[in-house]
Amino acid sequence: MIIKSLEQLNSFSKKVANRLKEKDFIFLVGEIGVGKTTFTRFLINYLQKKEGLKVSEVLSPTFNLLYEYDLKKYKIMHYDLYRLNNEEELNNLGILKENENAIKIIEWPKIIKIHISNKLEINLEYTKKGSERKLRLFGTGKWKNFE
Ligand SMILES: Nc1ncnc2c1ncn2[C@@H]1O[C@H](COP(=O)(O)OP(=O)(O)O)[C@@H](O)[C@H]1O
Numbered sequence: 001m002i003i004k005s006l007e008q009l010n011s012f013s014k015k016v017a018n019r020l021k022e023k024d025f026i027f028l029v030g031e032i033g034v035g036k037t038t039f040t041r042f043l044i045n046y047l048q049k050k051e052g053l054k055v056s057e058v059l060s061p062t063f064n065l066l067y068e069y070d071l072k073k074y075k076i077m078h079y080d081l082y083r084l085n086n087e088e089e090l091n092n093l094g095i096l097k098e099n100e101n102a103i104k105i106i107e108w109p110k111i112i113k114i115h116i117s118n119k120l121e122i123n124l125e126y127t128k129k130g131s132e133r134k135l136r137l138f139g140t141g142k143w144k145n146f147e
């Protein structure tokens with residue numbers, strides 16, 4: 001799928017947001033600056049607005065590894081695993097623990113090797129045009145035929 005602008009990325013993020021449920025994972029794959037955090041910001045801010053909550057800043061968790069956002073029924077855990085280099089650290093973070101009331105959005109997820117039941121992986125790539133991106137989706141479970 002070609003996304004021509006930030007506005008189109010915003011619309012796409014809403015479509016994903018409206019389907020999200022507890023225990024879903026979103027993997028965001030792509031080079032630095034391609035739009036992984038921007039996608040996450042659109043998605044979280046959309047859900048905050050939809051639920052009548054205060055719209056917050058959504059910053060990259062590059063150094064903290066994790067930022068959390070409380071919504072009404074569940075929370076969103078936003079990870080950036082760029083700096084993580086072994087599976088032990090991954091286990092310490094508890095990312096893969098069953099978490100009944102969380103949705104996990106993960107940038108740089110390649111260290112995660114296990115199968116996840118309901119996961120949407122979004123691959124983002126630059127094109128020759130500055131504000132355009134190519135998106136490819138790979139889903140498991142309920143996300144399998146999402147497009
Ligand atoms: N269509 C687009 N989709 C995503 N980001 C875009 C798009 N057009 C321009 N940008 C810009 O590209 C940058 C993406 O940065 P960011 O989301 O932090 O990337 P990442 O988290 O992948 O490193 C932002 O400055 C954003 O405004």
Ligand SMILES: [Mg+2]
Nearest residue numbers: 036037060107
């Ligand atoms: Mg980022």
